[in-house]
Amino acid sequence: MKRESKLEFRLTYDDSKEIEAIVCIIPGGAEDMNSYIYIDDYLTRNYKVAVININYHCIGNRPHLGSSFYLDDIDKFILDTSLKAINLKCINVYDINSYENLNNTFIKIDQEIQKLKLNQQLHQNYKLKTHVSFLPFKNEYQN
Structure with missing residues (x-):
């Protein structure tokens, strides 16, 4: 390390x-x-x-101490698989490369899920379960 x-x-x-x-x-x-x-x-x-x-x-691996959220390759795979499972194929999660882009993508996903619920293509109580990682502010290894 x-x-x-x-x-x-x-x-x-x-x-x-x-x-x-x-x-x-x-x-x-x-x-x-x-x-x-x-x-x-x-x-x-x-x-x-x-x-x-x-x-x-890796003390900087806490949001209140400077880390930020991001999607690593595994997170992107999980999100992509989850979106495909509910037929949301209009979002390319592999293009997410910044916190701002991540935030905007989650907003778009939320809007698309709301549309599916309104059209009764998803249950009203459906919640997308996903995962994000922390990026330490000093670029330290995470274990």
Whole structure:
């Protein structure tokens, strides 16, 4: 696995204290190291510790941390197969190459499904199930 971006970390300590321990924090819960700044500060003020806070690999794989939605080849295959199953062949999902294009395509699909429902070619409660992927903002590998 090759990392294209440098490892990000923050080291917090009180240089007036003799350090007795090192605390490593790897954020979880879909947050980055900036969410833990108060914890770092609290620990270093109240204990003789240095705190290393690390952004783990692919932290940018969360929408609120910068990732965007896109369709990979498998997503496109799933969507294409699902559309063909309801006889929507007027949409070429393999041309989707940007978030804006993805959004516009989903709007068009929704409109076409509404037409099929109005013409009673689909049940009124029909919902298209599909899949999209996240594109990390640092172009990191997803596992």
